[in-house]
Amino acid sequence: MRGVQALKEGLIWRVGDGTQIDIWSDPWIPDGLTRRPITPRGQTLIRRVSELIDPESGDWDRQIIKSIFWEEDVIHILRIPVKQDMEDLLAWHYDKKGIFSVKSAYHVLDDGRTRDRCRQRGEGSGSTTSPKAPEFSWKRIWQLRCPPKIRHFLWRFTHNSLPLRMNIARRGMEIDTRCPVCWRLDEDGGHCFLRCKYVKECWRAMNLEGIRIRLSTLSGAEQVSDCILSLKEEEKMATIGLLWSWWNARNKANAGEQRRSTDEVTFSARMAMISIANDKGPRPVSGGRACSWDAPPEGIWKINIDGGFCEENKRGAWGFVVRDSEGKAAMAGAGCMEVVADALCAEAHACVEALKAVAEVGMQSILLETDSQLLVKALKSKEHDQALGGVLFREAKFLIFV
Numbered sequence: 574m575r576g577v578q579a580l581k582e583g584l585i586w587r588v589g590d591g592t593q594i595d596i597w598s599d600p601w602i603p604d605g606l607t608r609r610p611i612t613p614r615g616q617t618l619i620r621r622v623s624e625l626i627d628p629e630s631g632d633w634d635r636q637i638i639k640s641i642f643w644e645e646d647v648i649h650i651l652r653i654p655v656k657q658d659m660e661d662l663l664a665w666h667y668d669k670k671g672i673f674s675v676k677s678a679y680h681v682l683d684d685g686r687t688r689d690r691c692r693q694r695g696e697g698s699g700s701t702t703s704p705k706a707p708e709f710s711w712k713r714i715w716q717l718r719c720p721p722k723i724r725h726f727l728w729r730f731t732h733n734s735l736p737l738r739m740n741i742a743r744r745g746m747e748i749d750t751r752c753p754v755c756w757r758l759d760e761d762g763g764h765c766f767l768r769c770k771y772v773k774e775c776w777r778a779m780n781l782e783g784i785r786i787r788l789s790t791l792s793g794a795e796q797v798s799d800c801i802l803s804l805k806e807e808e809k810m811a812t813i814g815l816l817w818s819w820w821n822a823r824n825k826a827n828a829g830e831q832r833r834s835t836d837e838v839t840f841s842a843r844m845a846m847i848s849i850a851n852d853k854g855p856r857p858v859s860g861g862r863a864c865s866w867d868a869p870p871e872g873i874w875k876i877n878i879d880g881g882f883c884e885e886n887k888r889g890a891w892g893f894v895v896r897d898s899e900g901k902a903a904m905a906g907a908g909c910m911e912v913v914a915d916a917l918c919a920e921a922h923a924c925v926e927a928l929k930a931v932a933e934v935g936m937q938s939i940l941l942e943t944d945s946q947l948l949v950k951a952l953k954s955k956e957h958d959q960a961l962g963g964v965l966f967r968e969a970k971f972l973i974f975v
Contacts, residue, residue, distance in 0.1 A: 580673065583681050585666040587963050589659030591622030600666070603914075603961055604649045608666060612642045622661075625650070631657045651912040652887060654921075656964045664959035671959025709795045713802045723817050723845065730816065731798040733762055753827040762794055765823060772819055774835045779815050779842060784808060814845035871898045875940045876927050880919030889913030891923035895931060906930055914961050920945045921965035924952075928972035941973075 585608050586594045586601040594601050600608035601622060619625070619641065627634040633655060639647055664671030667681060714728050729735050738750045738760040752760040755769050766772060767789045776785040784804070788797050801812050818841040822833040833841075869875040874895050881890040892907035906926060913919050920943060931939055943949060951957035951966040958967055 580678065583666050583673070583678065585664055585671075586622075587662045587664045587671065587959055587961070588622055588653050588655050589661045589964055590657050591624075591626055591655065591661065593661040594622040596620060596622055596625070601653075602646065602649045603653070603666065610642060610646045612646050617641055626655055626657065628657070631655070648887065648912065652914040654914065654918060654962055654965050656968055659964050659967060662959055662963065664963070669960060670957050671961075671963065672956065709799060714798070717802075717813075719813065723813065726817055726820060727798065727813060730762070730766075731794050733794040735762070735820070737761055737765055754823055754832060762797075763789070766816055766819060771832070771835070775815060775819060775838045775842070778835050778839045779811055781808070781811060781815065784812055810846050811842070814842040815839075817845050818842035866896075866900070868896075868898050868900055869940045873898065873938050873940050874903065874931065874936050875942060876931065877942050878920070878923040878927050879944065880916065880921070880923040882913060882916040882919045887912050887914075889916075889919040889922065891919060891926055893923055893927035893930070895927070895936070904930060904934070917945065917947050917951075918962040918965060920948045921951070921962050921969060924948065924969045925965055925972065928969060932972060 584600060585603060586599055588594065588601060596610065596619065597614050598609070602608050602610060605611070619637070625634055625638055625641075626632070633651055633653075635651065638650055642650065662671075665673040665677065667677040668674060709731070711728070711731075714724055714731065717724055717727070726735075733740065738748055738753070740761075741748050742750050750759045752758055752764055752769055754765075754771050757770075758764055758768075767776075767785055773782075773785070776782050788800060791797050791800060801809060804812060815838075818838050821841065822838050826832050866877070874897060876893055876895050878893045879891070883889070889910035889912075890908065891910065893905065894902055895904040896902050908926065910919065910922060913922065924941070924943065927941075941952075947957075948966075951960070951962075952970055952973070957963060960966070
């Protein structure tokens with residue numbers, strides 16, 4: 574029964590033609606806890622999402638939307654792609670693909686419990702509160718010039734989600750919580766990486782004792798990571814390399830292997846520093862742009878598409894060019910989008926516009942090329958059909974196979 578409740582809390586409608594969705598009672602806006610408009614209904618007679626879509630253009634009726642909803646709702650609604658002849662779908666809000674998973678359902682329940690505890694501990698209006706700490710910038714981790722596995726480790730380190738023994742015990746498992754390296758004190762993040770007597774030897778061997786002492790005075794994993802990422806480049810690389818090396822050594826000991834010596838740990842840390850120094854940094858999610866253009870076979874038209882997205886104002890742009898086997902351009906198009914959900918939706922818009930254009934002139938033998946690996950996956954399978962841009966992916970696939 575708790576699982577059913579979690580499912581209800583995480584459902585969201587993906588708008589197609591909007592005929593099945595009640596504006597005021599159904600979850601359909603991809604923002605907030607309720608995923609419903611924050612604008613009060615008042616005396617508004619409009620009830621279905623389909624009534625907000627212009628029947629002539631097939632897009633949102635901006636004039637009606639702006640006259641009914643508050644500005645916050647207007648922005649979120651206009652970001653949702655719609656298609657008049659497409660069926661509305663139910664999806665899972667807490668997954669980018671819209672697919673339900675037990676893992677995300679667990680987090681929904683856990684977040685609900687956390688919110689309830691916060692309400693229970695709520696203070697009176699006359700109490701004083703401390704100023705809110707600045708939000709941690711997670712982009713600094715993903716922009717590090719180091720192998721992906723080390724970035725992922727640091728991300729889990731900052732979240733305090735590594736399988737340390739105290740973390741496992743908090744999840745309800747009966748386990749010996751002592752450190753598997755020194756077998757003296759309970760193993761939490763502070764003990765494992767900063768206070769275990771064997772890890773202290775490694776910090777001293779790397780000439781990083783001053784940094785270790787500074788980190789030991791901080792409270793919380795986010796503060797520790799923030800301090801590490803603020804260090805000078807060489808010190809930052811050495812510290813991250815040591816944390817990564819020590820975590821590997823700790824896992825060996827946890828599996829029952831012999832404890833690694835200080836020399837072995839520091840040697841591994843220096844090798845990690847070399848890999849960090851030689852790494853070219855994170856690769857683009859889209860796979861990067863091709864450095865050259867390859868001509869299609871004779872008789873085939875090649876369509877190159879691209880989309881642009883500005884995170885600050887949520888504006889987007891799309892463009893395409895069609896060329897023959899000799900590289901001569903036969904057709905091109907471009908346009909701007911006042912509001913778009915994300916970069917992937919911008920790429921999908923470019924794809925749809927290009928396919929519509931070539932269909933109008935009767936081009937059938939086509940080769941579609943994009944720099945977005947996510948778009949390729951979305952067009953080759955149905956696993957992204959329930960995503961925020963699912964209506965665009967479904968339309969593009971329809972145009973491809975029509």
